[in-house]
Structures are given as structure tokens and as C-alpha cells.
Amino acid sequence: MLLSKRSFMAGALGGLAFAGLPFEAWAQSAGGGTLVIGSTQVPRHFNGAVQSGIATALPSTQIFASPLRYDDKWNPQPYLAKSWEIAPDGLSVTLKLVDDALFHDGKPVTSEDVAFSIMAIKENHPFKTMLAAVDKVETPDPKTAVIKLTHPHPALLLAMSPALMPIMPKHVYGDGQDLKTHPANLKPIGSGPYKLVEYKQGDYYTLEKFDKFFIPGRPKLDKIVVRLFSDPNALLVSTERGEIHSAPFITGVRDIDRLEKSQNLVVTDKGFEGIGALNWLAFNTKKKPLDDVRVRQAIAYAANRDFIVKKLMGGKATPSTGPIAPGSPLEEKNVEQYKFDLAKASKLLDEAGLKPNADGVRTTLTIDYIPGGDEQQRNVAEYMRSALKRIGINLEVRSAPDFPTWAQRVSNYDFDLTMDTVYNWADPVIGVDRTYLSSNIRKGIIWSNTQQYSNPKVDELLGKAAVETAPDKRKALYSEFQKIVVQDVPIYYINAVPYYNAFAKGLGNLPTSIWGIASPLDELQWVTPPKT
Amino acid sequence: MSTLESPLAVAESENAKSAAGPSRSASVAELPVAKAVSPTRAALRQFGKSPSGVAGAILLVLLVAATIFGPFIYHVDPLEIVGMPFAPPDADALLGTDYLGRDVLSGLIHGGRATLTVGAVAALITIVIGVSVGALAGFFGGWMDSLLVKITEFFQVLPPLLFAMVLVTLFGAKLSTITLAIGVVSWPSAARLTRAEFMRLRDLDFIKASRAAGAGSWHLILRVALPNALPPIIVSATLAIGVAILFEGGLSFLGLGDPNTMSWGLMIGQNRNYVLDAWWAVTFPGAAIFLAVLAVSLVGDGINDAVNPRLRRR
Numbered sequence: 097m098l099l100s101k102r103s104f105m106a107g108a109l110g111g112l113a114f115a116g117l118p119f120e121a122w123a124q125s126a127g128g129g130t131l132v133i134g135s136t137q138v139p140r141h142f143n144g145a146v147q148s149g150i151a152t153a154l155p156s157t158q159i160f161a162s163p164l165r166y167d168d169k170w171n172p173q174p175y176l177a178k179s180w181e182i183a184p185d186g187l188s189v190t191l192k193l194v195d196d197a198l199f200h201d202g203k204p205v206t207s208e209d210v211a212f213s214i215m216a217i218k219e220n221h222p223f224k225t226m227l228a229a230v231d232k233v234e235t236p237d238p239k240t241a242v243i244k245l246t247h248p249h250p251a252l253l254l255a256m257s258p259a260l261m262p263i264m265p266k267h268v269y270g271d272g273q274d275l276k277t278h279p280a281n282l283k284p285i286g287s288g289p290y291k292l293v294e295y296k297q298g299d300y301y302t303l304e305k306f307d308k309f310f311i312p313g314r315p316k317l318d319k320i321v322v323r324l325f326s327d328p329n330a331l332l333v334s335t336e337r338g339e340i341h342s343a344p345f346i347t348g349v350r351d352i353d354r355l356e357k358s359q360n361l362v363v364t365d366k367g368f369e370g371i372g373a374l375n376w377l378a379f380n381t382k383k384k385p386l387d388d389v390r391v392r393q394a395i396a397y398a399a400n401r402d403f404i405v406k407k408l409m410g411g412k413a414t415p416s417t418g419p420i421a422p423g424s425p426l427e428e429k430n431v432e433q434y435k436f437d438l439a440k441a442s443k444l445l446d447e448a449g450l451k452p453n454a455d456g457v458r459t460t461l462t463i464d465y466i467p468g469g470d471e472q473q474r475n476v477a478e479y480m481r482s483a484l485k486r487i488g489i490n491l492e493v494r495s496a497p498d499f500p501t502w503a504q505r506v507s508n509y510d511f512d513l514t515m516d517t518v519y520n521w522a523d524p525v526i527g528v529d530r531t532y533l534s535s536n537i538r539k540g541i542i543w544s545n546t547q548q549y550s551n552p553k554v555d556e557l558l559g560k561a562a563v564e565t566a567p568d569k570r571k572a573l574y575s576e577f578q579k580i581v582v583q584d585v586p587i588y589y590i591n592a593v594p595y596y597n598a599f600a601k602g603l604g605n606l607p608t609s610i611w612g613i614a615s616p617l618d619e620l621q622w623v624t625p626p627k628t
Numbered sequence: 629m630s631t632l633e634s635p636l637a638v639a640e641s642e643n644a645k646s647a648a649g650p651s652r653s654a655s656v657a658e659l660p661v662a663k664a665v666s667p668t669r670a671a672l673r674q675f676g677k678s679p680s681g682v683a684g685a686i687l688l689v690l691l692v693a694a695t696i697f698g699p700f701i702y703h704v705d706p707l708e709i710v711g712m713p714f715a716p717p718d719a720d721a722l723l724g725t726d727y728l729g730r731d732v733l734s735g736l737i738h739g740g741r742a743t744l745t746v747g748a749v750a751a752l753i754t755i756v757i758g759v760s761v762g763a764l765a766g767f768f769g770g771w772m773d774s775l776l777v778k779i780t781e782f783f784q785v786l787p788p789l790l791f792a793m794v795l796v797t798l799f800g801a802k803l804s805t806i807t808l809a810i811g812v813v814s815w816p817s818a819a820r821l822t823r824a825e826f827m828r829l830r831d832l833d834f835i836k837a838s839r840a841a842g843a844g845s846w847h848l849i850l851r852v853a854l855p856n857a858l859p860p861i862i863v864s865a866t867l868a869i870g871v872a873i874l875f876e877g878g879l880s881f882l883g884l885g886d887p888n889t890m891s892w893g894l895m896i897g898q899n900r901n902y903v904l905d906a907w908w909a910v911t912f913p914g915a916a917i918f919l920a921v922l923a924v925s926l927v928g929d930g931i932n933d934a935v936n937p938r939l940r941r942r
Contacts, residue, residue, distance in 0.1 A: 350905060407713055408728065467883070470901060478728055478887065482709040493887040497797040 127621040130319040134331045134340035138298055138324050141281035144262045145213065146220040150345060150371065153259040153614035158303050158320065160262030160286030163191055163210065164253065165615055166370065168608050170425055172253050176205060176263055176287065186248030186565040193239045197310035199265045200291040207235040212266040214243065220275045226255045226526045248563045250570060251525035257370065259614045262286060289315035289618035298324055309618070316621030335361065338626060341600040344613045347593060349410035349471055355598045362599045367612020372421030372520025372527065373593035375472045377480065380511055381586050382548040385450055385459055392585040394444035396434040398487045399480060405591050408475050413591040418578040419528055421520045422592050426571055428578040434588070441487045458488040464505055464514040467496050472593055473515045503542040517593055518543055522610065524574060525562050532581060533558060549586035602626055674934035681930015687923040695744055698737035706730060706738040706890040714906040724908040726899050732909055735890050736916055742891040743873055744920065746807045750872035753811025755865045758818025766826025767849050784816040789878055796884045803886045810875045818864055825857035859935035866928035870921040877917050892917050
């Protein structure tokens with residue numbers, strides 16, 4: 097009785113979703129049904145080859161397949177590549193592609209497409225270091241691609257993740273048009289589990305099951321609709337009401353609390369390890385008196401990370417103590433913690449020659465923050481004003497009316513202290529190095545080394561680690577790097593951004609891999625479809 | 629009220645010079661009460677007869693006194709984190725704490741200083757710009773009038789809140805910029821009012837008489853016409869204070885408040901996301917703004933009644 101009711105429900109749902117398709121199309125599929133995702137992140141287009149960020153990564157990883165995918169323990173899994181082999185000298189990687197992968201237009205996926213995509217991503221993707229080591233891609237046969245490197249590049253394996261390396265059909269994207277503005281970025285054709293059927297700009301987009309997806313029996317869902325919300329509160333209400341079955345990227349402590357209280361939702365912070373979003377306080381290390389490491393250390397001792405994470409962020413955030421995000425296998429926990437110590441902070445300032453004047457003021461500094469994110473950014477900036485007052489530093493909070501204003505100030509070094517949020521993007525070469533390499537002090541570019549931090553030893557360590565293929569040696573190099581950077585305090589690390597994802601209780605096989613919802617949702621399915 | 633005294637007294641003496649003045653002050657002079665006492669006294673007496681005006685004045689005095697003397701009694705820095713975030717009102721923090729753990733009562737006291745100062749200064753700016761423009765336009769007429777009216781219209785067609793937001797965005801969210809921005813966007817109505825008064829006055833006989841007696845334009849504007857145009861301007865100035873307070877609240881609500889100076893608007897703007905967790909952090913500053921705007925509005929109405937000769941005959 098229950099079973100028949102359930103299959104009736106699934107049928108009814110499928111029928112609703114596929115009004116235009118014949119009866120058999122949905123009757124065959126096990127599970128089926130429609131998943132509605134709600135997001136405030138509006139994608140500019142759907143092609144992750146030329147656009148970073150989670151707004152594009154979510155649809156791009158459904159539409160495009162990539163050579164590899166990852167489980168929840170950072171282990172690479174076969175995807176378009178059924179096997180991969182790294183040459184002993186580390187200078188080439190051979191990918192064997194699956195035999196029966198097709199693009200949404202019915203043409204087969206070949207090594208030509210892989211070669212084209214890798215070179216196109218190297219050319220066009222904002223993460224320049226990600227594929228800089230790739231020299232060329234050879235295609236000895238249609239199902240074999242050999243990536244040739246100029247030097248060993250261990251980050252390549254993570255760079256082959258769904259969010260970072262969508263394999264595009266050469267016959268569509270290789271027509272000579274500029275890839276960044278290619279019309280097919282809005283009408284994408286990939287080989288992933290879902291194809292894009294409709295996009296109403298800024299309103300919603302609809303992904304439909306690709307019947308000829310190369311993994312048999314997948315995807316489980318018939319359809320994914322992503323509804324775009326301009327008002328986060330409306331998204332919350334819709335999620336509570338069950339109109340939205342998945343709300344990824346929730347960061348507000350009170351929003352998380354609210355959704356956790358709902359009977360119909362499962363709320364999890366799993367699935368964001370790959371992105372590795374860190375929230376921190378950055379210093380302009382070239383500006384007096386912050387050019388003195390003792391002043392920066394004093395500020396670090398005066399801030400109470402415990403209070404920020406537990407009280408201001410309601411215990412939902414994970415404290416972070418170094419440049420590599422918590423949860424990464426490369427994170428070094430054994431670094432200076434800067435435990436709250438006002439006496440030590442004052443002593444350091446005295447040593448640095450910043451003596452208090454008659455009013456007890458040692459110096460006046462400013463702090464900026466990214467507008468929009470109150471809990472992660474503004475509140476911490478205001479907390480810092482109060483915290484630094486105790487050691488005689490007058491901190492003036494500078495608000496910015498919009499993101500470009502803030503980015504303009506910080507990237508042109510017109511700041512003393514600033515709050516910032518920067519993503520690790522899984523491998524340090526992709527998302528960490530850019531913040532610390534002295535060669536990446538590039539005026540006018542946000543999320544480069546805007547701290548103007550420069551330490552030859554750090555440059556050397558990062559250079560060595562980038563080409564070290566032995567995992568334990570690489571880890572040792574990054575450990576040393578983390579200890580030095582934390583000691584030098586170009587940045588005071590506060591927390592990992594608490595990204596949470598709410599799912600309807602009836603869903604099974606939730607995406608808990610390191611890339612979470614920015615990876616193919618081909619296993620996600622309705623165990624108990626929602627009542628309509 | 630002392631500001632009222634001298635201009636009206638001047639008006640009185642000017643009226644005495646003129647042969648016949650059917651202006652407001654002139655009709656005041658015809659009244660039996662006004663013959664015995666100065667017009668300011670009369671206005672004050674009339675004001676005292678308006679219960680709402682007196683209530684507003686008392687409320688305003690209390691609010692101003694609280695913000696002036698409060699900090700000497702209650703020594704808590706409004707920007708300092710003194711406890712846990714969202715602590716409800718209790719013995720430690722009488723009105724609770726906000727999202728950072730800052731004292732709400734201290735915020736009210738210090739914030740009131742900022743808010744009331746913004747209100748008063750912005751209203752002053754409004755009146756100074758508005759009266760200058762309006763007086764010149766109304767008194768001289770001709771090309772000067774059409775030019776100034778064009779400028780006034782230009783400012784009038786811009787949505788004031790959006791215009792103020794642009795100014796604050798351009799010049800930074802500081803209390804001084806916010807005050808200036810409010811003044812700069814609110815003057816057109818004062819200008820139109822003043823212009824209308826001056827156009828009415830400039831052809832009246834007592835002005836003509838002064839002119840015939842050799843008075844220059846500046847003397848006529850400042851010493852003869854302005855005092856006679858003052859009563860409606862004073863009323864609009866009082867109301868402008870209330871509008872400016874609301875404006876400051878609105879800008880802060882939209883995230884354009886000065887984060888380094890506590891004000892009532894800033895308290896509401898910053899705490900509004902947490903209203904379900906900590907009603908006290910929003911409710912008290914909200915009530916304070918309500919009371920302040922109510923007080924100045926009542927006072928404004930009271931003054932209006934007091935200086936309006938038609939009402940006085942009742």
C-alpha cells in the first residue's frame with residue numbers, strides 16, 4: 097500500500113515536471129522527481145571554464161563533466177577519466193577516458209575535447225596558477241589524453257575537479273569566438289548528468305536529466321530547478337515552507353539556527369571543505385606602524401578569537417589559525433595561536449615604540465570590511481574597534497557603500513586593516529599562494545597579495561611545495577610555510593566561513609563530498625518525495 | 629525663544645515707522661493684548677494656552693536634558709563591548725545589550741546627542757539655505773527669481789532620500805557629511821515658503837516707505853522684510869528638525885550611518901536583523917526617535933498656533 101502510494105507520488109511529480117514528455121520517459125526512471133534549489137547567488141553564465149565562484153560552479157558542475165571527482169576524504173575518484181597515471185618524473189599525466197561518454201548534443205567525448213578544454217581553461221580561467229604548469233595536451237588516440245607539464249604539478253589532480261575543469265565540446269566552443277563571452281556559455285552543452293533547458297535571467301533556471309549520461313542509472317532525479325532569490329529572507333521562508341528543497345550557502349548564524357529548528361530539514365556544514373572559505377583580518381604590512389611585526393602581533397593578541405567565534409558567530413563557525421582552511425589534509429594546527437593576552441599585546445606595542453599619549457592613545461588606525469556580510473565582516477570589524485581600544489589603539493571603522501568601493505581601496509593599498517574573505521579552492525597552489533607570494537603583489541587586483549607581504553623564505557617554500565610530488569614532503573613544506581606566515585602575521589586568521597546547506601528530509605545520498613553542491617548531483621534522490 | 633525676540637521687536641519698530649501695515653505683525657499691533665505686551669510675550673502666552681504644544685516642549689526639554697546630562701551620570705562607553713551579545717535587560721545592563729554586547733541604555737543616551745544634534749544642525753542648514761534662496765528670489769524677482777526657482781526646482785525633483793544616499797556615498801559615512809547631506813536635500817520647501825512670503829511683503833506699503841526713506845536692498849531684506857516673514861519660517865524650521873531626525877534614521881537603516889558615532893538611527897539599522905533575538909536593541913531607540921519627532925512636531929504646531937493671528941482672535 098505504502099509502496100504503491102509512493103510510486104504514484106513519484107509518477108505524479110514526474111508527470112508535472114515533464115508535461116511535454118511521453119509517459120515512458122519518467123515511468124522508467126527509478127526515483128525521479130524534481131528538486132528545487134534556492135539560492136541568492138545569480139550566475140553570470142553557466143561555464144565554469146571561464147568563471148570562478150559558487151554561483152556558476154553549482155550549475156556548471158551539473159552540465160559539464162570533468163576528468164575526476166572527489167569523495168568526502170579528499171580522494172580522487174574516476175569520472176570522465178576511468179584511470180589516470182602520473183609519470184615517475186612528474187612531468188606528464190595520462191588520462192584514459194570512459195568509452196561511452198556523450199555530450200548533450202549526442203557527439204562522443206574524445207581526448208580532443210579534453211585537450212581543447214584544458215588549454216582553454218589555462219588561457220581563460222581567472223586562477224592563473226591552476227594550470228600554469230601545463231605545456232600541452234597530447235592525444236595519441238580518441239580515448240587517451242596525455243597532459244605534458246613544464247615542471248611537476250601536484251595541484252593538477254585537484255584542478256581536475258568538476259568545479260574547476262569542465263570538459264567542453266571542441267566542436268561547440270572551439271569555433272574561434274572569445275570563450276569568455278561565448279554565446280554557448282548561456283546555452284551550455286556538456287556531458288554532465290543534467291542539461292540546461294531554460295534560463296530566465298535572474299529568476300530561475302531549469303536542469304533536466306540527460307538520458308544518455310555515461311554512468312548507468314544516473315542521475316536519479318528527473319529535474320533540478322534553481323530558483324534565484326534577491327532577498328535572503330524570502331529564501332529562508334520558502335525553505336521553511338518546503339517550497340525549496342535545498343538551500344545551499346547559508347551563512348547567517350540566526351538563519352542556520354532557524355532552519356535547524358525546522359522539522360522538515362536536515363542542516364549540514366559538510367561539503368564546503370574544497371572551497372575552504374576563510375574569514376580573516378588583513379594588515380597593510382607596508383604602512384607604518386603596521387610594517388612592524390610586533391604591532392601586528394600585538395593586535396593579534398588583543399583580539400579574542402574565542403569570543404568572536406563562540407559569541408559573535410553563535411558557535412556556528414569553525415576557528416581557523418592559519419592560511420590553510422580547517423579540514424584540508426595540508427592544514428598545520430601546530431602554529432602560534434595568539435591566545436587572548438592584553439598584557440603581552442601592550443608589552444609588544446611598548447617595544448615597538450608606540451607609547452600611549454596623555455589620553456592613553458598609542459595610535460589611530462582604520463579598519464575596512466566587505467559590505468553586505470554583517471556577521472562575518474562588519475560585526476567583527478566593530479568588535480576589533482572595541483578590542484583594540486583596550487590596548488590604546490583607536491580604530492576607526494570605515495564603511496564602504498558597495499563591494500567595488502571596498503575592493504578599490506584594498507587593492508590600491510588605501511587601508512590599514514581590513515576584514516576579508518578568501519577561498520582556498522582545495523589546493524594551496526590554486527587559492528593560497530596568491531595571498532603570500534611576493535611576485536603576486538599586483539596593485540589594483542583584489543585577492544592578490546594586497547597585504548604586500550614579502551618574505552623570501554615563504555616564496556621559496558611555496559615554490560618548492562608547488563612542484564613537490566611526494567605527498568609527505570609536500571605537507572612538510574606547507575607546514576613550515578604556515579608556521580612562518582602565522583608568526584609574521586600579515587593576516588590574523590579568525591574562522592572558516594560557516595557555510596551551511598539545508599536539505600529537505602525526504603532526500604537521500606546528500607552531496608557531502610569536499611565540493612558539496614558544486615559537484616555533480618547525480619546520486620542525490622528522493623527517498624520520500626514531498627507531499628504536494 | 630530668545631531668537632524670536634529681537635527680530636519681532638525690530639519688526640515692531642519698523643511697523644511703527646510705516647504709515648499703514650496690514651502685515652501679520654501690524655494686525656498683531658491692533659489687538660488689545662498685544663498693545664500692552666511685546667509680540668514675543670504674546671506669542672509665548674498663546675503658546676502656553678496650547679496643551680499639546682506645552683506637552684511637546686516638556687518632552688523635548690526632558691530628551692535634551694537626558695542626552696546632555698546622561699553621560700555624567702551613566703558612565704558606559706556606547707561603543708565598548710561590556711557583556712555578552714543579546715543580553716536581555718537586567719541589573720547589569722538596564723536596557724540589555726545589542727548584537728556585539730554593547731550597552732543599549734548608553735547607546736540611547738550618547739546616540740541621542742548625535743541624533744538631536746544632527747536634527748538641529750541639519751534643520752539650521754535647511755533654513756539658512758532655504759531662506760537665503762527664497763528671500764533673494766522673492767524680493768528681487770525678475771531674472772534672479774527665475775534662476776533661483778530653476779535651481780530650487782532642480783533640487784526639488786530629486787528624490788531626497790536617494791539624493792542624500794548619493795551624497796553620503798560620495799563623501800563618506802561621517803556624521804558631518806550626513807548632517808550636511810540632509811540639509812542640502814531638504815531646503816527647497818523652505819525656499820518656496822520664504823519666496824512666497826517675500827513676494828507678498830515686497831509690495832506692501834511699509835516696505836515701500838522704508839525704501840523711500842533711503843533703505844538699501846540688504847537692509848530691506850534683513851531688517852524689514854525678513855522679520856515679518858519669520859513666523860511661518862520658524863514653524864517650518866521646527867518641523868524640519870523632526871524630518872532631519874527621521875532622515876538620519878532612514879540613512880542609518882539603509883546602512884549609511886556613521887559606524888563610529890552611536891546614534892538612534894544607527895542602533896536600529898544595525899540591530900534590525902536581530903529583532904527576533906533582541907527586541908530591546910531596536911525597540912528602545914525606535915521609541916526614542918518616535919518621542920523626539922513627536923515632541924518637535926507638537927512644539928511646531930504650538931508655535932504655529934501662537935504666531936498665527938487668525939487663530940489668536942479666537
